[in-house]
Amino acid sequence: MHIQMNNIHKSFGTNQVLSGVNFDLMPGEVHALMGENGAGKSTLMNILIGLHPRDEGTIQIDGQEKYFSNPKEAEEYGIAFIHQELNVWPDMTVLDNLFIGKEVTSKGIFLNRKQMKTLASEQFRRLSVNIPLQTEVGELSVGQQQMIEIAKALMTDAKVIVMDEPTSALTEREIQHLFEVIASLKKEGVSIVYISHRMEEIFAICDRITVMRDGKTVDTKEIPHTNFDEVVKKMVGRELTERYPHRHPSPGNVVLEVKNASKKGYFDNISFKVHAGEIVGFSGLMGSGRTEIMRAIFGMDALDHGEVWIRGKKVNIRTPDDAVKHGIGFITEDRKDEGLVLHFSIRENMALPNLSSFTNKGIISTQKEHDFVDLLVKRLQIKTQSMETPAGSLSGGNQQKVVIAKWIGIGPSLLILDEPTRGVDVGAKREIYQLMNELTDRGVAIIMVSSELPEVLGMSDRIVVIHEGKFSGEVSGVEATQEKIMTLATGGQ
Missing domain, CATH: 3.40.50.300 (P-loop containing nucleotide triphosphate hydrolases)
Incomplete structure (x- = not known):
C-alpha cells in the first residue's frame, strides 16, 4: 500500500x-x-x-x-x-x-x-x-x-x-x-x-x-x-551538545532509608538508602518489582513487612497523603490513569497537591495559584495555548511535563520518578535531565526507575538492580556498564 x-x-x-x-x-x-x-x-x-x-x-x-x-x-x-x-x-x-x-x-x-x-x-x-x-x-x-x-x-x-x-x-x-x-x-x-x-x-x-x-x-x-x-x-532547531548533562553530585545526609521491605508476590527483603543531592537509578526487567517498591514507599500499596525511615525517623506511610506530608513526590509510570485528571485543566492538575500553598483560612488565592502555574509552565516549556487547557488534550510529552511540574511544586525532599521520559522527545528529555540536576543541586534526593539502560547509566550516581522481586546488586554510576546491569537484572553475579 x-x-x-x-x-x-x-x-x-x-x-x-x-x-x-x-x-x-x-x-x-x-x-x-x-x-x-x-x-x-x-x-x-x-x-x-x-x-x-x-x-x-x-x-x-x-x-x-x-x-x-x-x-x-x-x-x-x-x-x-x-x-x-x-x-x-x-x-x-x-x-x-x-x-x-x-x-x-x-x-x-x-x-x-x-x-x-x-x-x-x-x-x-x-x-x-x-x-x-x-x-x-x-x-x-x-x-x-x-x-x-x-x-x-x-x-x-x-x-x-x-x-x-x-x-x-x-x-x-x-x-x-x-x-x-x-x-x-x-x-x-x-x-x-x-x-x-x-x-x-x-x-x-x-x-x-x-x-x-x-x-x-x-x-x-x-x-x-x-x-x-x-x-x-x-x-x-538547534544542536544539543550532549545527550546527558554532566553531573557533579555531592551527596548529603540520608533522606530515605528502606529496611527489609516485603510485599508478598511482588518483592522481598528490599533495603537501600538515598542521600540528599543524589540520583539513585532502579533497574531491572519488566515485572521485577521496581514499580511496586515505589508504590509501597509512597503509600499507594501496603507493605507486609519492613520499615521506612525519612531523615533518620521511622515513619508510617499508609496513604499518598502521608507521603506528601513527609516531602515525597511520586511521578507514576501511568500518567493517564494515575498521574493526571485528564478532564481537569493544566492549572487544576498542577495545583492539586499544592492547594495549601495558595490557601488562607480555606480561601484560595487565585493570583498566587496563577503565578505558581505560570512559572512552572514556562520553566518546563509546556506547549499550550492556556493554563486552562484540559490536560487530556496535550501531547503525551507535555502531559508528562505537567505531572512533573505538579510534584516539583510541593518542594519535595525526595522525588520518585518512574519512567520519567517515557514518550518524551529528545529535546524535552534533555530539559528533564537538566531539571533533575537542578533539583539535586538544591539537595533533593531522587529515585529514578527506568527501562532505558542508557538513561539509567547516563543520569544515575548509583544503580540498584532488582531481579524477580529481590535485591540483585548495586553498582556505582562510574563503574556501571550495560553488561553489568543486564547480568544483575537477569539473576547473574
Whole structure:
C-alpha cells in the first residue's frame, strides 16, 4: 500500500497544529516519523485514519484519493493504529480485549470462543507473548498491556500499521521480539509508520525518516544518509551538545532509608538508602518489582513487612497523603490513569497537591495559584495555548511535563520518578535531565526507575538492580556498564 499525504493543514480553533505537511509511505518500508512533542505527528496520523478531518490537502492511497470517516473504516481498509495511550478495557479478559468489535461467531449469533482462543494463541506465539487469555487486563503490567495492543493490530491483517511509541513500556526482550515481528511484516509487504523518541530504535529498524517541527515537514531522508546529531538538530532547531548533562553530585545526609521491605508476590527483603543531592537509578526487567517498591514507599500499596525511615525517623506511610506530608513526590509510570485528571485543566492538575500553598483560612488565592502555574509552565516549556487547557488534550510529552511540574511544586525532599521520559522527545528529555540536576543541586534526593539502560547509566550516581522481586546488586554510576546491569537484572553475579 502506497500512501501520499500532501500539503496537509489542520487547526483546532485558533491553534494551528499542521501547516502544509507532506508524508510519503512506500509499500513494505519502515518509515520513522519524528519530532518534538506537539510537532503534530499523532495529529497527522489521526487525519490519515479518519479520526480528525483535514482542513486542506490531499491523501492518495495507491494513486487514488481516499478519505476515511472513522478509524474503523480505515482498519477495514487495512490501516491499523497502535496509539501511545493504551486503549484497553481493564475489567475484561485478555481474550475479550483482543476481539472487541471483531468477535468470531457461529451462525452469526453465538461467540465461537474456541476459534477466538486459537487465533489469539497463534498471534501470541508469533509475538512470543506468554499471557493467559483469561487474565483480566487490569492485572497486567503496562508492558504486557502494550503487547496486547500490538497483537490486536496484527490480528486485523493490516497492510499499514502506525505504531506510536510502541516500545515505551516494553522490556529489552519484548522490544527484540517486536523488531523481529516488524522485520517479518516488512518481508510480507506490510508498511510501518514508526513514531518513537528512541533514536537507537530508529537507526536500528527504519528505512527512511521524516522529521516534523512546529507542524511542518522539515526533511525526509533515507536512514543511511543521516545521523543522530542531524536528526536532533532538525527536530529541535538547534544542536544539543550532549545527550546527558554532566553531573557533579555531592551527596548529603540520608533522606530515605528502606529496611527489609516485603510485599508478598511482588518483592522481598528490599533495603537501600538515598542521600540528599543524589540520583539513585532502579533497574531491572519488566515485572521485577521496581514499580511496586515505589508504590509501597509512597503509600499507594501496603507493605507486609519492613520499615521506612525519612531523615533518620521511622515513619508510617499508609496513604499518598502521608507521603506528601513527609516531602515525597511520586511521578507514576501511568500518567493517564494515575498521574493526571485528564478532564481537569493544566492549572487544576498542577495545583492539586499544592492547594495549601495558595490557601488562607480555606480561601484560595487565585493570583498566587496563577503565578505558581505560570512559572512552572514556562520553566518546563509546556506547549499550550492556556493554563486552562484540559490536560487530556496535550501531547503525551507535555502531559508528562505537567505531572512533573505538579510534584516539583510541593518542594519535595525526595522525588520518585518512574519512567520519567517515557514518550518524551529528545529535546524535552534533555530539559528533564537538566531539571533533575537542578533539583539535586538544591539537595533533593531522587529515585529514578527506568527501562532505558542508557538513561539509567547516563543520569544515575548509583544503580540498584532488582531481579524477580529481590535485591540483585548495586553498582556505582562510574563503574556501571550495560553488561553489568543486564547480568544483575537477569539473576547473574
